[in-house]
Amino acid sequence: MLPLEKEHITNIAYDTVIFGFTGDKLKILILEYQNSGLFALPGGFIRRDENLYDAVKRGVRERTGLDKIHLEQFHTFGKKNRDSAYPFKKIAAGKGYPITSDHWVLDRFITVGYYALIDYNQVKPTPDKFSDSIAWHSIDKLPPLMIDHEEIVEKAIEAIRNDLGKKPIGTNLLPKKFTMKELQKVYEIILNKEFRRTTFQRKMLSLDFLKRHEKLYTGAANKAPYLYSFDESKVEKE
Amino acid sequence: MLPLEKEHITNIAYDTVIFGFTGDKLKILILEYQNSGLFALPGGFIRRDENLYDAVKRGVRERTGLDKIHLEQFHTFGKKNRDSAYPFKKIAAGKGYPITSDHWVLDRFITVGYYALIDYNQVKPTPDKFSDSIAWHSIDKLPPLMIDHEEIVEKAIEAIRNDLGKKPIGTNLLPKKFTMKELQKVYEIILNKEFRRTTFQRKMLSLDFLKRHEKLYTGAANKAPYLYSFDESKVEKE
DNA sequence: TATTATTGTATCAATTTGATACAATAACAA
DNA sequence: TTGTTATTGTATCAAATTGATACAATAATA
Incomplete structure (x- = not known):
């Protein structure tokens, strides 16, 4: 005892x-x-x-x-x-x-x-x-x-x-501002499944919880991606 | 203490x-x-x-x-x-x-x-x-x-x-054999949401985990519904 | 044999998703 | 300045899924 x-x-x-x-x-x-x-x-x-x-x-x-x-x-x-x-x-x-x-x-x-x-x-x-x-x-x-x-x-x-998709998972794993590519990577790693870039982008934008910000210039010789953040007022629906 | x-x-x-x-x-x-x-x-x-x-x-x-x-x-x-x-x-x-x-x-x-x-x-x-x-x-x-x-x-x-939809919920709440109407009612009550009869039926049948059995004659003056059961070998996918 | 309430499907429209193409860059090199 | 290259953001059309409606096929009964 x-x-x-x-x-x-x-x-x-x-x-x-x-x-x-x-x-x-x-x-x-x-x-x-x-x-x-x-x-x-x-x-x-x-x-x-x-x-x-x-x-x-x-x-x-x-x-x-x-x-x-x-x-x-x-x-x-x-x-x-x-x-x-x-x-x-x-x-x-x-x-x-x-x-x-x-x-x-x-x-x-x-x-x-x-x-x-x-x-x-x-x-x-x-x-x-x-x-x-x-x-x-x-x-x-x-x-x-x-x-x-x-x-x-x-x-x-x-x-x-x-x-994922019910609770703001991405919000908490990423910094405040992130690129679409990073968000996609989070989804892919968690679900262990690859997504088509264009479909993923269209889907995320259509869900209407991302706010678009300035572009991110990394120095790479190509088009700079936009930075996004989660729109707090809409993130519940993620 | x-x-x-x-x-x-x-x-x-x-x-x-x-x-x-x-x-x-x-x-x-x-x-x-x-x-x-x-x-x-x-x-x-x-x-x-x-x-x-x-x-x-x-x-x-x-x-x-x-x-x-x-x-x-x-x-x-x-x-x-x-x-x-x-x-x-x-x-x-x-x-x-x-x-x-x-x-x-x-x-x-x-x-x-x-x-x-x-x-x-x-x-x-x-x-x-x-x-x-x-x-x-x-x-x-x-x-x-x-x-x-x-x-x-x-x-x-x-x-x-x-x-619901991930685990065999319906399987356990219903008797072995049940009608499509009963299955629909289970979904409606749990999700607190009504479904269109025809779409629900098509969806359930297309998911391919229901086995169709004999008809149920209740004595009502109308077409008798089929009885269904969950196909054990496929129910995981429900 | 007509009537009535359901059930099971077919059909066509509307929406969503998949696949592909392509224009718009940002840095750099010639 | 002008190409070149690797990405990114969208548009477009096809394919698949879902929504809405119609309708034929019954069981019991009058």
Whole structure:
């Protein structure tokens, strides 16, 4: 039996899949625990006086430095064998905080999965107190992750795919102003499917949520593309 | 501080929105606690040695008598004020099982919402040990529900609406064989939107997951409709 | 055999999407 | 200045999908 825990609620945690877009790849933030060779999603526990959503938001803020982020809950993982006693002990010992084997964090946990969409260029990834590094990894070549974290990532991608077109996904992965080509790339990577340039452009413009701005002169020897932004008043319909 | 609990994990529970279709209404099962005037969704706790999914399945089996049911997780509710101390005490006292105020069930709970789709005509609704009755209620006129259960129902309907067309929703709400008119009614009620009969029929047939069977002679003075069933081998594409 | 309420399809128009073509650049080189 | 090159933004016509309407094919019954 575990000792009582006063600060957090027990048996439940959250994990976040934090997505960023580099211009041609979708990446997520992965923690690495030194002295253990273990990789994991950023996650945490919920304080007794804190809403679940606020706990997740706090965690994402701590890892990324960002406050305004698009957070979406997508699935709760509740298989009975998803405890992390072994890695936790190893990590804690490695960090010089050995924990007794009846510590509450070693009990069974159900975890709520959230995904976050952020502007890649605005993030300062910061490791948590148990990990030594946090880094971006392309979703198509992740290191082997702890427990069921690979399944969590899978489900997150499914969810984002499902939400694209319903929720302002592009808005949050791209900078304020972007080209049509970048927007198309976001759609293509998320849906894992290529689009015909002309049809995509016509479709996006017809949906009437893009505002056109000045042109972007990159120095390339060809016609400069327009920059677009999402028209806030219409983005709900995306 | 609460005493230890050995059989269940704490701070986390589940609630189920069990949908049935009567032919022209979508209904859900609601428990009523006598001596309290309180209505609630069927729910329960998760045993330490039990997968979350299995706990929910067990609960639905106990309330409906059905074993093969379509269960889908849709959202987890984690606001900090969603404890049910007051109603729980009232209910337990009314049932003659007074509980001490430090009992684990009175602590804060995060709940995982699942919806179930079942064949209305096959169910034998059975109340749980704390409630005196369980009954079908149309989703458009529910009694006032406990805590945030109305929000849970809302989210369940949103989810089912979202899943229609992706998951075999119709399959589970209708009997094995059904008419095109019944199928259309299911779509209309879930999406809260009417369809043109001819377009709907053409669309459904073109999707190629319906098998046509014998005609249904109801005794009405008009052409008898065909009965259809979902072609199991193709229903994934629905 | 006519009547009535539905059901299952066919038909043609309207809309959306797919495929292709082409004019309009922005930088640079001759 | 004038070509050249790689893109970008639209126009155009064909193909596919959906909307609207019409109508033939019944089941029961008078």
